[in-house]
Amino acid sequence: MARARFDQLLERFFYRPEEPVGAWLELAPEIAEAVEDLEELPEEFLAFELSTETYAVPIGAVREILKVPVVTSVPRVAEHVLGVMNIRGEMLPLYDLKQRLHLETAPPRVTGPSDVPREARVVLLKDPEGDAGILVDLVRGVVRLPLSKLEPAPAMGGERRAVAGLGRKDGELYILLDVEQALA
Amino acid sequence: MAPPRALSEFVAEANEVLETLAHDVAVLDAQRGREPEPELLNAIFRAAHSLKGLSGMFGQERISSLAHHLEDVLDALRLGKVLASDPLLDAILEGVDVLTLMLREAAGDAPSEDTGRRAASLAEAFARLASGGQVGAADVLDEVGxxxxxxxxxxxxxxxxxxxxxxxxxxxxxxxxxxxxxxxxxxxxxxxxxxxxxxxxxxxxxxxxxxxxxxxxxxxxxxxxxxxxxxxxxxxxxxxxxxxxxxxxxxxxxxxxxxxxxxxxxxxxxxxxxxxxxxxxxxxxxxxxxxxxxxxxxxxEPSLRSLAQTVRVDIGRLDALMNTIGELLTVRANINRLAEVARQAGATPLPKLWAQELQKESRALERRLDELQGAVLDVRMVPLGQVFDKLARLMRRLVRQSGKDVHFEVSGGDVELDKLIVEELSDPLMHLLRNALDHGVEAPDRRIAQGKDARGVIRLTAQQLGNKVQIEVGDDGAGMDETRIRQVAIERGLATHEATEELERRELLNLVFLPGFSTRKDVSELSGRGVGLDVVKTNLARLSGLIDIDSRRGEGTRFVLTLPLTLAIIRALIVAVGDRSFAVPLNSVTEIVSVKPAELRTIERREVIEVRGQTLPFVRLARVFGLREATNDRHFVVIIGFAQERFGLAVDALLGQEDIVTKPLGGRLKAVPGIAGATELGDRRAVLVLDVGALLEELKRPQVAVG
Structure with a gap:
């Protein structure tokens, strides 16, 4: 199941419009049409740090980046839900991916700007089930990842379902998040 | 095909005409047995005529054709060619129903064959009714000369x-x-x-x-x-x-x-x-x-103008407007705070004066904003009659099908409520009315045997009481059977025998609101009531409404629904537990008391307090939500009245009252038990709004459940 999902995602990441594909087409002319059918592909990612690791989400999935607002904790919800934020009148949940991804076992409760380092940000993600924010330690910026070099996450247990794949650039390892899974 | 824009205009306008039509037909129906008022017949005739013209213009043949037949019949009726017989009135009522269905289908749903069939047989009936039944009499006009x-x-x-x-x-x-x-x-x-x-x-x-x-x-x-x-x-x-x-x-x-x-x-x-x-x-x-x-x-004149001087507005736009006003109020609060700071800190007289002026202006701004808010709320109000008319039509049909003799009384249709509430009310009310008909009112022979009038009465009434609206669904039927309720509750495993023995009649009646108390297939075997009443209760709770039962054996049952006038803005009590604040809707707060820990008693290790001679469950909000409990030398207890139940909710502090707009927690946190949503207060912080109904349910569940 997870594997099939990865393949599907990889398939989407695989093709870059500006990449010379002539050689492929000669090898497999029948895929030429299929390649054209592919939609505009995510190739720009927003990279951010969680604990010591660098994660990335497709830039299209990002609604906005905010300074950490006051967070109202909500009782009786999953551990990794930090609470709700009032974003210009809209109530949006804030998630702690460090817990979700088991990067840290018991991070301190975050209730507002004073609980986090100055560089910490909230990345608001667009999601059909309802937009939500994730708390990150630092926003690195936008990276373009060579999609042809994405690799699947090695099977090591843990919350690998939330990881769509791995990308490398300039010696840095980017862990691509599957937004839907990460917020589940 | 008409372009979508035109279609939506047609649907909106036709809907308006149809509502007028439905309303007048309901009035006509209520006057059954008397000679119809000519003015009323004319109004209905005109509405049918407008609908025919309108739908014809937009190429809506199905609606146009049926409206045409309806118009014929009404014309014959108004010209006295046919009498306002029961079959004729029934056909007209059915006509309004089918037209409504057709309009809904034109608006999006695919045309269904069933509707087509109903329309066809109706058209036939109309044709028969319009031509037949001539009132043959010598022309009196000849006689008077x-x-x-x-x-x-x-x-x-x-x-x-x-x-x-x-x-x-x-x-x-x-x-x-x-x-x-x-x-x-x-x-x-x-x-x-x-x-x-x-x-x-x-x-x-x-x-x-x-x-x-x-x-x-x-x-x-x-x-x-x-x-x-x-x-x-x-x-x-x-x-x-x-x-x-x-x-x-x-x-x-x-x-x-x-x-x-x-x-x-x-x-x-x-x-x-x-x-x-x-x-x-x-x-x-x-x-x-x-x-x-x-x-x-x-x-x-097949008028092309709208029937009313109104503007149709998507309720979403009004919500957006409310949001903006809410934001403005927040901004105002901030300005006021800044002015206050400036006034206090100002060492020289000039900024001090200036700050006073600012504060004055800010207060004026607040008053205007309040007016604006009130005006927007007012726009959202619609008469309950919108739903009552539909219910009356449906009841008419259900009564016919049931074979019982029932008089259906409706009053208070002019009471106004927030549009959203009115819309949400139709299902719960339908449920209650259906129950009254199916399980409340007895068959005529049984009624006579009990010395009652053979004709049963089902009442649907509404009245405004202050900032609340009370809607009552009552019947003069058999009333609820406690023994049967007790039996069913035990059978369903909702309560133990011992537990039910201890319940008072009132509490026993409330068992019918438990989920799983009764299911559809039990309708025939249940002598009491309770078909899906849990759904009714849940629906009402969503509207911040309360439901009360009053049932007397042999005399009938009354369900009393109490609803706020509007959901858009409610008054809330802000309470604190530790450093967290929560909002408690004031419409469910009956009073606030302060108790010393020594005054607490326990029953089976559950804490209770005594308030005015009544023993109420004592619930610590901190404990419910797993928060750290402070050691207080006294507890503030918010007495919450929900439906017929009351309980005391202990908090650490009371922070005051606020007008709040409850917003849902982001899509992913929809169903947090005990939390209705969040609201923002002056400092822009999100504050959670308690769902007191759900808290009460939790409180009761372990008591009665688990046998």
Missing amino acids: IDPAVRSVFTEYEEHRLRENVKKGVALWKVRAVFSLEDFDQRLAALNATLKPLGEVISTLPSSQPGDDASIAFDLIFGSARPLAEIEQAVAGVATVAQLTEKPVPPSAPRPEAAPRKPAPRLELSDVSSPELSAWPLSSGSSGTTSSPSGVMQGA
Whole structure:
């Protein structure tokens, strides 16, 4: 199941419009049409740090980046839900991916700007089930990842379902998040 | 196909017409057995006519065709060709239902065959009803003796009204008035208004004898049972009154002359295929410029204008507006705070004065914002009648199907509530009414055996009480059977035998609101009630509403629903537990008390408090939500009244009252038990709003459940 999902995602990441594909087409002319059918592909990612690791989400999935607002904790919800934020009148949940991804076992409760380092940000993600924010330690910026070099996450247990794949650039390892899974 | 834009306009407009139609038909239905009011019949006829024209214009053949048939029947009814029989009224009610369905299908859903079938059989029924059942009688107009020349100018409808008046033994008068051409329309309308309370203005004919070039004379054919002197006095100085008929009063009055008059072309009201109708002249004496008192003229013009002076607005836009106002209020609070700071900190007099001015302006701003908020809330209000009319129609059908004899009474349709609440109410009310019919009212023979009137009564009433609205669904049926409720609750594993033994009647009745108390398939075997009542309760809780049962064996059952006027803004009590604040909707708070820890008692290790001689469960909010509990030397206890239950909610502090707008927690946190949503307070922080109904459910569950 997870594997099939990865393949599907990889398939989407695989093709870059500006990449010379002539050689492929000669090898497999029948895929030429299929390649054209592919939609505009995510190739720009927003990279951010969680604990010591660098994660990335497709830039299209990002609604906005905010300074950490006051967070109202909500009782009786999953551990990794930090609470709700009032974003210009809209109530949006804030998630702690460090817990979700088991990067840290018991991070301190975050209730507002004073609980986090100055560089910490909230990345608001667009999601059909309802937009939500994730708390990150630092926003690195936008990276373009060579999609042809994405690799699947090695099977090591843990919350690998939330990881769509791995990308490398300039010696840095980017862990691509599957937004839907990460917020589940 | 009409473009989507046009379609949506059609649907909106047709919906409006249909609502008017449905409302009037409901009134007609309520008057069943009496002679229908001519004004009402005309209004219904006009609405059917407008709907026909409108749907025809937009190429909605199905609706247009059925509306046409409906119009035919109504025309026959209003012309007295057919009687307002029960089958006819039923067919008209069904017609409104089918038209509503068709409109919904035109709006998006695919046309269903079922609707098509219903429409076809209805069209057949209409055709049969419209042609059949002629009211055959000797023409009374011949007997009283009206000049045939005068008669020839009456429309069929006017003639019918004349006949009706004669049948009732009402005298017919000719009221002649001469008005200046400049203002005759206003003065004619004024004359009509004067005459109306005295009788019926059947027709307005421009007179054959105008006074001079600058004026115009009218003959108002007027039916009234009042003495001549009274009519003359009423119109003194404006018009003269003369007898119209030759008999029974001797023809002392001047005979009206049928001189040629300006024939005004007029549209056929409808293409009734009756040959009788086509024999009548297409033109009548009524001048197109006069406002027709009988209301027929309006019907004759298939008006392209909307029926009402209204603007339709998506409720979402109003919500957005409310949000903006909420934000403005927050901004105002901030300005006020800044001004306060400046005033306090200002060492020199100038900034101090300036800050005072700022504060004054800020208060003015707040007042205006309050007004604005009130105005937007007002816009959202709609009369409950919108739902009541639909329910009345449905009940009419259900009663027929049930074979029971039930009188359905509705009142309070003019009470206004927030649009969202009104919409959400239809299902719960339907549920309760259905229950009253299925399980409340007994079969006629059983009622007689119990010495009751064979005809049962189901009541649906609404009244406004302060900032709440109370809706009552009551019947005079068998009432609830406690023994049966107890039995079912035990059978379903909702309560133990021991537990039910201890329950009082009131608590026992409340068991019917438990999920799983009863399911659809038990309808027939249950002598009591409780079909899906948990759903009703949940729906109401979502609307911040309360439900109460009052049931007496053999006397009937009453469900009382208490609802806030609006959901958009509610007054809330802000409480604190530790450093966290929560909002408690004030409409569920009955009082606030303070108790010392020593005053707490326990029953089976559950804490209780005594408030005015009543022992109530004591619930620590901190414990419910797993928060750190402070050690207080006294507890603030918010007494929450929800439906018939009450409990005390202990908090650390009370922070005050606020008007709040409850917003859902982001999509992913929809169903947090005990939390209804969040709201923002002055400092922009999100504050959670408690769902007291859910908290109460939790409180009760372990008590009764688990056998």
